[in-house]
Amino acid sequence: MAALVSPSRNASLWQRWRFHLSALMLIVPIVSAPAFFQADALFGGKKGLGERDIGEVVVGPWTARMAEFKLIEPEAEGRAGYTKSFVMALCPACVDQVKAAYLRVGKPRNVRTAGALFSGTPYRQFAEVRIPEKASADGMLWVTFEGWDGALYQTSIPIRTASPLTAAWLEKRGRI
Numbered sequence: 001m002a003a004l005v006s007p008s009r010n011a012s013l014w015q016r017w018r019f020h021l022s023a024l025m026l027i028v029p030i031v032s033a034p035a036f037f038q039a040d041a042l043f044g045g046k047k048g049l050g051e052r053d054i055g056e057v058v059v060g061p062w063t064a065r066m067a068e069f070k071l072i073e074p075e076a077e078g079r080a081g082y083t084k085s086f087v088m089a090l091c092p093a094c095v096d097q098v099k100a101a102y103l104r105v106g107k108p109r110n111v112r113t114a115g116a117l118f119s120g121t122p123y124r125q126f127a128e129v130r131i132p133e134k135a136s137a138d139g140m141l142w143v144t145f146e147g148w149d150g151a152l153y154q155t156s157i158p159i160r161t162a163s164p165l166t167a168a169w170l171e172k173r174g175r176i
Contacts, residue, residue, distance in 0.1 A: 060153025
């Protein structure tokens with residue numbers, strides 16, 4: 001007769017592993033909780049607009065506060081190239097007057113090439129800006145606002161001011 005594993009041994013093994021699995025189920029959430037709460041605070045707006053505040057930007061008759069969403073280098077997005085995320089909050093008086101807001105590296109030629117469209121609530125809008133291959137650290141980030149009357153207003157921010165980390169990344173990339 002073939003030797004069979006006794007049921008009591010299987011039960012004992014299962015009891016031992018069940019204890020270890022339950023301990024693991026308690027430890028994993030405790031270890032990952034700080035990262036979860038930090039991400040929740042950033043995405044929920046409890047930590048401000050983003051990780052690095054750029055400041056107030058005046059675009060024509062309107063103002064907006066801007067921030068870098070995360071303090072990271074531009075991320076590779078496959079065939080689209082590299083992108084960087086920014087966040088903007090319109091002033092309370094501007095909310096009903098601004099139809100759209102755009103962000104772009106390099107001066108746009110017209111409204112069709114105005115860049116990445118900010119989306120979200122007027123008090124916290126996100127835009128993911130494409131970083132062109134030929135961009136330099138001395139370049140400008142252009143903000144375009146379009147009013148409900150069709151008027152366009154533009155202003156520029158140096159990339160070094162808007163995102164020092166992106167400027168350093170562009171310098172490093174230019175030397176390679």
